[in-house]
Amino acid sequence: MPRSAHVTLVVKGWTGWSVEQPKAKSQQLAVQPGQKLTPAAVGIESSEYSITVDFVGFNHILVTYSGVVMDNPNGTINLAAPRQGRSIIYLQHCLRLSTPTMDGGNSIALTLDRIELPA
DSSP: OOOEEEEEEEEEEEESSOSSOOOOEEEEEEEOTTOEEOHHHHTOOOSOOEEEEEEEOSSEEEEEEESSEEOOTTSOOOTTSOSEEEEEEETTOEEEEEOSOSSEEEEEEEEEEEEEOOO
């Protein structure tokens, strides 16, 4: 049995048209290599995205994302950034992704909580 990772996925809608903003929804998940996280798979309605867990290491996971862009370090969104890519997430670190739009969409945060070694 391969290693599995325990992650926390937080999805928050946002809109530029209203002061009131939707509440964030979160889900704690155990994931394995090959598993795909999508709005339907995690049960949190949002803009379409896909995050695939490619590899689970001893202290990190490697993921491929599509349909969203990686947030800039200052929290802004680069609308011209690639809408797909790969990223390494280390233990207790978070990958922040967003819908590449100006007037509304979703922010996604994927945090690697822990790695579970096979028995």
